[in-house]
Amino acid sequence: MLNYFLKRLVGLLPTLLIVAILVFMFVHMLPGDPARLAAGPDADEATVQMVRKELGLDQPLPTQFVQFFGRMLQGDFGTSMSTHRPVSAEIGERFMPTLLLTFTSMVWSVIFGMGIGIISAVYRNQWPDRLGMAIAVSGISFPAFALGMLLMQIFSVDLGWLPTVGADTWKHYILPSITLGAAVAAVMARFTRASFVEVVSEDFVRTARAKGLNERVVILKHCLRNAMIPVVTMMGLQFGFLLGGSIVVEAVFNWPGVGRLLVDAVNTRDYPLIQTLVLMFSLEFILINLVVDMLYGYINPTIRYK
Template sequence: MLHYFLKRLMGLIPTLLIVSVLVFLFVHMLPGDPARLAAGQDADEQTIALVRSELGLDRPLPEQFVTYFGHLLQGDMGTSIRTRRPVSTEIAERFMPTLLLTVTSMVWAVAFGMVIGIVSAVYRNQWPDRLGMALAVSGISFPAFALGMLLMQIFSVQLGWLPTVGADGWRNYILPSLTLGAAVAAVMARFTRASFVDVIQEDFVRTARAKGLNERVVIAKHCLRNALIPVVTMMGLQFGFLLGGSIVVEAVFNWPGLGRLLVDSVNQRDYPVIQGLVLLFSLEFILINLIVDVLYGFINPTIRYK
């Protein structure tokens, strides 16, 4: 297992290299002039040229990439064009609010989604199954920004129970986490149901029931562990999507996280910050997939020896 872990960890290097090249080319294809935005609307052409030279944007693109990649190898992601602060500092200040929001959303979404999925599978084609899948389809179909505004209108504007913006206390996490986790809970419910339906029909489950075991023991001991592998896979993917894809929710709730930072950076054509954020999101997905693969060995010990 350790050899496999180290081998996968070494595989990060070529992947991140390819991502860094693609991200560099992508951000330089964005329309707009970062030097003009940094210099201000009233700046003349001479001032804009000076700013462009200061930012190194007047050099050939291959030379810019060599400089960028050389600094990246030294752990330097550059300086923000917008704030003139190190990119690592900009990202570090916004990382924790996004991580805490993602973890909060993921915890309730996975718990709620798995319970609905298991109940739907056990009572397949009965009213609990129909109700659970109706909720799941609603959660997938309802757009996140619309759900966020609806929750704000009900619980903040009309009832006055919860705050709408900021990340100052635990109450600020309730509405954004519900908005962000609704689709995840729906996906987890449908995926858990499908996985449990397949496992429940296996011979070892029928054998356990034939031995006279309690149905709860059959579900918890025999079905749950065997149905977890595809569920854990989806769980890891959804966590990665939440961590890197909370842009809409953070914009609706004015959340001081990475999603809001990415939107501001794209609007200002802040190349170094955009590149740093996309590299971070890519690294997160790779590490999450690695953790999921390692978890397979703990869920099913036979995988560990293959």
């Protein structure tokens, strides 16, 4: 297990290098001149050229990439072109609201999604199954931005129960977390149901029932553990998607997180900020997948890494 973990950590470097190259290329292909945006619409060409030189955009692209990647390896992610503050400081101020929102969304979506999936599998082809899967299909089909605006209209504008913007109190997390986690809960419900239906038909489940064990013990002890491996895989992937997919929800609710920060960075063509944020999202996916793989050994001790 330790050797597997160390090999995966070493494998992060080439993956991050490939992602860094692709991100650097795509960012510099964005339309618009960041030097012109930084100098202002009324600046003359001499001023724009001076700003371009100060930002280092007058150098060849390979030179810019080598400088960016070299600073990144030293923990220096550059300075924001729009705010002239360190990129690490900009992201540090916005990271916790996004992480808390993602964690809140993940907790309730996993609880409800797995609950609906287990109930649907136990009462397969009966009305609880049909109702649960209908809810799941609705959650997947409804776009996040439309759901967010609908929730704001009902619970904020019409009823006045919940706030719409900000992240100051626990009430601010309710509507964004529901919007962000609705699709995840639906996916978890369908995936859990499929995994449980497969496990319930196994011989060891019939043997456990033949021994006279309580149905609750059979479901929660025997079925749950064996059905958890594919569910945990999906859970890890969905958590990564939540971190990256919070961009739309944060834009709808004007949430002070890194998703909103990325939207603003794209609008201002803030190259260092865009590159660092995309690399951060990529690293989060890689680390989450690593954690999920390590959890396999604890869920099912028969799994061994060679």
